[in-house]
Each structure stands twice: as C-alpha cells, then as structure tokens.
Amino acid sequence: NVTTFTIDPADAKDFDDAIGVIQLKDGGFELHVHIADVAHYVTPGSALDKEARERGNSTYLVDRVIPMLPERLSNGLCSLRPNEDKLTRFAVLTFNAKGQRSGQRFGAGVIRSARRYSYEEAMASMKNPDVGDPDSELLQRAWKLASMMRKRRYQHGALDLEFPEIKIILDEKGVPVRLATIQYDESHQLIEEFMLAANEAVAETLLQSGRPSIYRIHEEPDQAKLDELREVLGAAGIHVGDLSVRSELQKAIAAMEGRPEAPMLKLTLLKSLKRAVYHPDSLGHYGLHFKHYTHFTSPIRRYADLIVHRLLWNLTRAPGSGGTMKTPDYAHMKETAEHISTTERVSADAEMESRRLKELEYFERLASMENPEPWPCMVSRVLPFGLFIETTNSQTRGAIRFPDLGLPDPFFDAASSTLRNRTPEVAIRAGDFIEAIPTGIDRERGTVNFRLLRVTATNSNAPPMTGRGGDRPARSKGPRPGEKRSVWRRITMAGTAWRFNRYAERARLAERTRIAREMHDVVAHSLSVMIALADGAGAALDRSPERARDAVTELSATGRTALADMRRVLGVLRDPEAPLGPRAGLPGRRVRRGGADGCVRWCRWRSRSGRGSAGSRSTSRARR
Secondary structure (H helix, E strand, C coil): CCCCCCCEEECCCCCCCCEEEECCCCCCCCEEEEEECCCCCCCCCCCHHHHHHHEEEEECCCCCCCCCCCCCHHHHHHHCCCCCCEEEEEEEEECCCCCCCCEEEEEEEEECCEEEHHHHHHHHHHHCCCCCCCCHHHHHHHHHHHHHHHHHHHHHHCCCCEEEEEEEECCCCCCCEEEEEEECCCCHHHHHHHHHHHHHHHHHHHHHHHHCCEEEEEECCCHHHHHHHHHHHHHHCCCCCCCCCHHHHHHHHHHHHHCCCHHHHHHHHHHHHHCCEEEECCCCCCCCCCCCCCCCCCCEEEHHHHHHHHHHHHHCCCCCCCCCCCCCCCCHHHHHHHHHHHHHHHHHHHHHHHHHHHHHHHHHHHHHCCCCCCEEECCCCCCEEEEEECCCCCCCCEEEHHHCCCCCCEECCCCCEEECCCCCCCCEECCCCCEEEEEEECCCCCEEEEEEEEEEEECCCCCCCCCCCCCCCCCCCCCCCCCCCHHHHHHHHHHHHHHHHHHHHHHHHHHHHHHHHHHHHEEEEHHHHHHHHHHHHHHHHCCCCCHHHHHHHHHHHHHHHHHHHHHHHHHHHHHHCCCCHHHCCCCCCCCCCCCCHHHHHHHHHHHHCCCCCCCCCHHHHHHC
C-alpha cells in the first residue's frame, strides 16, 4: 500500500515510471521505482520484438513521435496512467538517513498510480507545500531524499552537465510560434536521481549474476580534446589546471554557473567528451562517475531497457511464476548493443535536424515582420567575412556579414582575431555580447542571418592587439602616411602568411622527426630478426642443410625489407622539402618560402602597376 505518482512533461502520453517514498523509523528511506512491464506484452522473437529491435528506440521530433512500440502499447496498455491498474517491474531501494543506498530488491507487481504530475505542477507544489495534503507531503519527502542523493553523487565526482532545454511551441497547424526555455529545476532533478539510483542498482545485480547483459558505458575523454577545452575556457576567463583530473573539470563546470554563456560553454564541454554507448561489458560511466550502469527505467522507448527487464525477470522470478525469457548470448548481445547505439545516434541526429528546421522556420517568420525584436547574442567566432554568433536564450546559430554590421569602415584584424572599425573605433571579439535583429535565413548552411544593432558587453579576457613580440606596442590602426590602404591590408596579410609558414615549418619538422623515429624502430626490429636468423642458420648448417637453406632465404628477404626501410629513413632525413602527405596532417605540398618581405614586395609592385585593389583577386591571392 505504497502511494505512487508520475512526473512527466505536460504533453507526454507514455508514462513509463512511477515513484513512491516511505520514511523509515530509523530515519532512512525506502524508495519504490515502478517501471511499465513491457516485457509482459513483447515476447522474445515475436514480430513486435523484431520491429522494436530494428527501431532501437523512439524518436521525438518537434511535431511528432516515431515510437518504438505501437501506440496501443506505449500510450495505452503499458502507460502508467493514473487510477488504472498496470503491470510493472519494480526496484525497491533502501537508504540510510544520509542518503546512502543500503539495500535493494526487485520484482513484478501491479500498481494504481494515485496522481499524474506535470513538471510544472510538481515544482509549484514543492515550492509552496500544502500542509495536510498527502500528495504534497509525499513530494516533500521525495525531494528530501533526492537532494541528499544528488549532493552525495556530486561529492563523489559526478559531472553536472545539465542545462536548460529549448522547446519549440507549435500552433495547431504545426507552425512554430514561440521558443520556450524549460529550466532543469528540482522537479526534474528528483526524477533523475531516482532513475539513476535504480539503473545503478540493476547494473550491479546483473553484473553479479555473471550472465551476458547490456550496459550503458561512457569512456574517458581524449587528452587532446581536454586540452582544446582548456584553451576555450581560458579564453572565456575560466582558468583551470589539467582537466583529466576530475576535480579540475568539476571546478570548471562550477565556474560556468551564472554566466550568460554557460549553456554554450557546457555544450562545448559535452562535445569534448565521448558519446555514451551500449556495450556487453560493464566499463563504467565517466560522466556519472558510476562503476556500473545500465538502462532499466524506459522500456517503452528504449530496446536496451526491454532486454534488461527480461534479464532481471530471469534472475528474480518467483517459483511457479512462469518460465524464463530468452535473452541473447554474449556475441548476439554485442551485436545488439552496437545496433541500438547506432539507432540512438540516428535518432539524435534526426531530432536535432528537426529542431534546426523548425528554428529556421521560426526566425524566417520573425525576419518577415516589420519591426522584429532584437535578440541577445554572444559572438562565437570572428572571421574575415564577419561574425558567427549564437543567441543566448535559444542557442540558435547565426551570422552577421560585413554589410550587416552597420559600420562605415570594418576590417578583420588577423593578429588578434578581432573585427575592428576605425571611425568610430569599435572592436568585437569572440565572447562579446551583442544585440542583433534577424534579417533572413541560410537554409544551405542552417544558420540565421542577423543585423548588428549594438554591442552590449565586451570580453575583458580577449587579448589586445599587440605586435609580434607581445610586449611591443600594437601596429598603427591604419596605413602609414603616403601608403595606399590596399597595400597596407596586403602587408597585414603578408604578416599572417609569415606566421603560418613559421608554424607550418615547425609542424613539418616535428612530424618528420616522429616518422623517422618510427622507421628507426622498424629497422632495429628487422636487424634483430636478421641476427637471430643468421645465428639459427649457422647452428643448423651441420645438422640440417635444408633448414639452414630456409633460414638463409628468410634472412635474405628480411635483409631486403630492412634495406628498403633504411632508404626510406635516409630519404626523409636528406630531403626536408619532400611532402609528407596525409600522415603529417598538412597538405602534401611544399610550404611557400619567401616570407613577409617577398609578399610585401609583390604587394607593392601590384599597387604601383595598378593590377589590384582591396577586395580584388590580388587580395584573395595574398590571403591564400
């Protein structure tokens, strides 16, 4: 007789989880997590099961849902609608007074959900509790437990990667009319903590059974990605140490909170991490910092959860309650894990593309209005043609090109990656905040075109425009007296070309050295094999001439291979101008020599002979 309820989005129709919380006499808690018993209706090997496996998961587009299961199951028989008896698989977890899990048990049952909350309704009740209302008291008790669990999880190293969700509101005809921000508040956090705890407990139980199972894994990120992230954070004024140390990564995430650009920074962080996938081995979850983790709580929309339900049934079924359910062996489990990981990626891409198209449709409608409202934006990149921006409240990508800047004399300062204007003096860098008005869309690039209205805040962490030494004064903001402006611009580009040549030479030298070391190891190995073969041939000469002949033949072949390797090493070391090809990460062509002086002389000759001006082909050639 445990009171249970559901909390879901206001427009949800498939309710696959219900919760209930009991306060124990010792101050601890008993958490009941009930999940829709999809495995009762979808038997292994049936047509429903094969189609569900093929789809892998439900796909939630902006204007429709492509369900994994028929709607009669997902929205009807299996959905835990209030005041209806429903079959469930449950996990009952016990916690001490500090929110630490101390036990668990699993089984099958029947529940009748007492109430269906939307997230907004649950949050309103949690903020303004109604004394004497059993439902309100149950919510308060549930949040008391969830808040302790959440605090313990982050203390143990979990990463807070949640940020507001942008929901596109459509009218009855499917036309986008508004972009709404869904805050990740306590009502969302309550459900998340209980689902995470159930998933972790089920994963531990499956691992202890020793049977083939399916897990949700999230591997550690690459160091190179973390180094790039550290540079991005440093440019935003967040200075941290080695991000491979979890405490430093948590410190960086904490420093993002409260910043207008926090959603964009967290998105950059997410892109630096690897994607979570399904796997037959329990390899841990980096983001959640769990040793073992699986998916148990959403069998209506994920096939992995359906497999886990069948495995759990085989482990926990009572005697006489029915036979076992067929589950894949390790090889087939691995194949299934790879398949549903792929379908998950496909669905995520489709959902993202659906949101992007509806966003473009929405901004196209705004741009057609007579007086569209300005949008607060952050500059993400500064390029020679203009600015890349993102709206701060919807993370919509956009661009502002030179004609839409509204500045009389804009130019791109390559040395400091800054867009500048001479009169009036303006400097716009990545990280600056602006207000812009939508003017149209670019369907091919998937961006919105904006017109700059004003700069609202500058990025104080951006470097000033300085000379090449860093401590010398900046180059003058215009051509020298008597020097044509087009020439001055080309000289600026010549300096950029000089720096590129220098960095390219360094990269080529480092790559050439690395390849030479690899070849040295190959040659050393070949020589050691030759010595061993020569010793073997000498030892076998008296006992078995045939074996000695075979050893000499193999020795000759190995010698020819080693000789070819030596020639490759000598070729790389003797010819520093030889292209390295794709292994070097650079184009397979020679780096142009001549430096800045040659470019300057060429630019001045073009100016005197009248063969080029600013914006002409000569400028483009100098830029290249």
